Amino acid sequence: xxxxxxxxDLGGTNLRIAAVDEAGRLMEKMTLGAExxxxxxxxxxDMTAAxxxxxQRFNSDRLLGIGIGVxxxxxxxxxxxxxxxxxxxxxxxxxxxxxxxxLNTRVILENDANAxxxxxxxxxxxxxxxxxxxxxxxxxxxxxxxxxxxxxxGFKGMAGELGHxxxxxxxxxxxxxxxxxxxxxxxxxxxxxxAKEAIAAGQAPGLARAHGENxxxxxxxxxxxxxxxxxxxxxxxxxxxxxxGIVVADLVNIFNLPMYVIGGGxxxxxxxxxxxxxxxxxxxxxxxxxxxxxxxxxxxxxxTIITRALLSGDAGLFGAARLPMLPDEVQGHxxxxxxxx
Amino acid sequence: xxxxxxxxDLGGTNLRIAAVDEAGRLMEKMTLGAExxxxxxxxxxDMTAAxxxxxQRFNSDRLLGIGIGVxxxxxxxxxxxxxxxxxxxxxxxxxxxxxxxxLNTRVILENDANAxxxxxxxxxxxxxxxxxxxxxxxxxxxxxxxxxxxxxxGFKGMAGELGHxxxxxxxxxxxxxxxxxxxxxxxxxxxxxxAKEAIAAGQAPGLARAHGENxxxxxxxxxxxxxxxxxxxxxxxxxxxxxxGIVVADLVNIFNLPMYVIGGGxxxxxxxxxxxxxxxxxxxxxxxxxxxxxxxxxxxxxxTIITRALLSGDAGLFGAARLPMLPDEVQGHxxxxxxxx
Numbered sequence: 001x002x003x004x005x006x007x008x009d010l011g012g013t014n015l016r017i018a019a020v021d022e023a024g025r026l027m028e029k030m031t032l033g034a035e036x037x038x039x040x041x042x043x044x045x046d047m048t049a050a051x052x053x054x055x056q057r058f059n060s061d062r063l064l065g066i067g068i069g070v071x072x073x074x075x076x077x078x079x080x081x082x083x084x085x086x087x088x089x090x091x092x093x094x095x096x097x098x099x100x101x102x103l104n105t106r107v108i109l110e111n112d113a114n115a116x117x118x119x120x121x122x123x124x125x126x127x128x129x130x131x132x133x134x135x136x137x138x139x140x141x142x143x144x145x146x147x148x149x150x151x152x153x154g155f156k157g158m159a160g161e162l163g164h165x166x167x168x169x170x171x172x173x174x175x176x177x178x179x180x181x182x183x184x185x186x187x188x189x190x191x192x193x194x195a196k197e198a199i200a201a202g203q204a205p206g207l208a209r210a211h212g213e214n215x216x217x218x219x220x221x222x223x224x225x226x227x228x229x230x231x232x233x234x235x236x237x238x239x240x241x242x243x244x245g246i247v248v249a250d251l252v253n254i255f256n257l258p259m260y261v262i263g264g265g266x267x268x269x270x271x272x273x274x275x276x277x278x279x280x281x282x283x284x285x286x287x288x289x290x291x292x293x294x295x296x297x298x299x300x301x302x303x304t305i306i307t308r309a310l311l312s313g314d315a316g317l318f319g320a321a322r323l324p325m326l327p328d329e330v331q332g333h334x335x336x337x338x339x340x341x
Numbered sequence: 342x343x344x345x346x347x348x349x350d351l352g353g354t355n356l357r358i359a360a361v362d363e364a365g366r367l368m369e370k371m372t373l374g375a376e377x378x379x380x381x382x383x384x385x386x387d388m389t390a391a392x393x394x395x396x397q398r399f400n401s402d403r404l405l406g407i408g409i410g411v412x413x414x415x416x417x418x419x420x421x422x423x424x425x426x427x428x429x430x431x432x433x434x435x436x437x438x439x440x441x442x443x444l445n446t447r448v449i450l451e452n453d454a455n456a457x458x459x460x461x462x463x464x465x466x467x468x469x470x471x472x473x474x475x476x477x478x479x480x481x482x483x484x485x486x487x488x489x490x491x492x493x494x495g496f497k498g499m500a501g502e503l504g505h506x507x508x509x510x511x512x513x514x515x516x517x518x519x520x521x522x523x524x525x526x527x528x529x530x531x532x533x534x535x536a537k538e539a540i541a542a543g544q545a546p547g548l549a550r551a552h553g554e555n556x557x558x559x560x561x562x563x564x565x566x567x568x569x570x571x572x573x574x575x576x577x578x579x580x581x582x583x584x585x586g587i588v589v590a591d592l593v594n595i596f597n598l599p600m601y602v603i604g605g606g607x608x609x610x611x612x613x614x615x616x617x618x619x620x621x622x623x624x625x626x627x628x629x630x631x632x633x634x635x636x637x638x639x640x641x642x643x644x645t646i647i648t649r650a651l652l653s654g655d656a657g658l659f660g661a662a663r664l665p666m667l668p669d670e671v672q673g674h675x676x677x678x679x680x681x682x
Binding site for chain 2: 145154160176251258
């Protein structure tokens, strides 16, 4: 039996656990309610019980460790969740050590968007590239940078906060304290806000109707309206593409990577925002304009690719499972011999 | 005798050559007129003759190679200058191979701002850090990213074009084809443009007087006026600090590096723009706000430092000389090793 690892994706509503082997094959997947409202002890109890259950179905001697993707900023030195809107009582709590202690196995904590980037790099859209970065468009906008097949962490594990790159210096206020972050222009939340603004301004009769008819009015409905030809909805997704184009152009100018991936739930609206994104990236980065992969791609010449994610909701789960497979993955302490209780 | 390398800094008006030993000691320095107008053959002839002259004063057996900092975008695969406003006839000319052939020594081509960043990392403001990035404020705004003691090149050697990060999406047009690049708001050229705009608007009597009295009205004069209390001049440098603060905040959010260095001729106006820069960075990056080095710096806890360069005009020269000292320096041969943990 080949070696395997456990990946955990701790979302706001779901806790998902997967056993994945070294070749990237999914061996087992499990979904639990996260019930974060009931407190960290309960979440960690549920998580460790489920992990034990999954591991004991396989040969635990071949377990490489556990990777956990958490929404929020990770402090890599201390193995704590430094800041997480979804997990307020996790702040400065030694999650990594607590879980390691209970499972007697190496545990690696990672920001969920970093884990998603690693998943796409390992098995998804960027599987042929060691260097890539990814924007995850969901409730917010997350980011992850993979260089040489590893997540770039920075000196405290806080790198890759791409959702807080400034696009409009005097734009909408952001929860981070700044204004005009790309998160305020290209997240699902931003799409709904812009739709409501357009409705309030009386500029979007179709959106107003859809809003009245759907108590759960969301970015997917705005996307459907755009597909059906509603101008205001199309305009909103052009704004999304414009903001993403500026950020991707910045990233091309900074990194000159071969691959930029757009993922997360909002990536399903790719058709509505991608044309503006690509046009804006071309206008704002001469490096992209000169190296963009297009129909004229000459074989053998390296090109810059901007594309959508392939693994959709599973990128973070696979990426989390990847973490214990990378030799010497640093989490502030030395490697431990891997066993499960 | 210790091993040494030759660094070359090819500016618009000067060609500077230095012999530097492995410990970073300057052994010899020479300045020539670059005379780029007389064509690439002439520049390369002058350069190679001067390099021969310098090398023969020392033990040429201990020569590690030659690093050349060139203004413009380098194509690292082919060893060509891909785009350089100052060296129009160098495009797609195999500079590296031509110079290697003439000198029969390893030659490493590098963008001048990348070389400056490497110089500051090796011997300057960031000498205690393996990971840093630097903005060079001159006629334009250059950038360099050093990760693990190596310049981050990207897949074609075009990385680090930090001067073309967008600050104001609808701001002043930039030579790169975009608008509102930080280069258009924080270079010496931008300061002069903003000063002339203020004069034309009748808002800057002091600047208007200085402009009338000085045929060579430049950013230094605007800085002097700011120091002397001229409001319009102070406002211009606040705008510079604002733009730089946005870009540095972006870089902190992206990289989470311990050290960001501001260099180039304009860095001498540090006092006039730094307060706004630091304030803006704090407002736009909660990572910076949480980790900024200040008076409360606890020993042993890593902090984020934003500071001015130390080597002033010599950073690029030292950085160029550093290149041949780095084992396996990539020039289309292999891949840079990276510390990503």
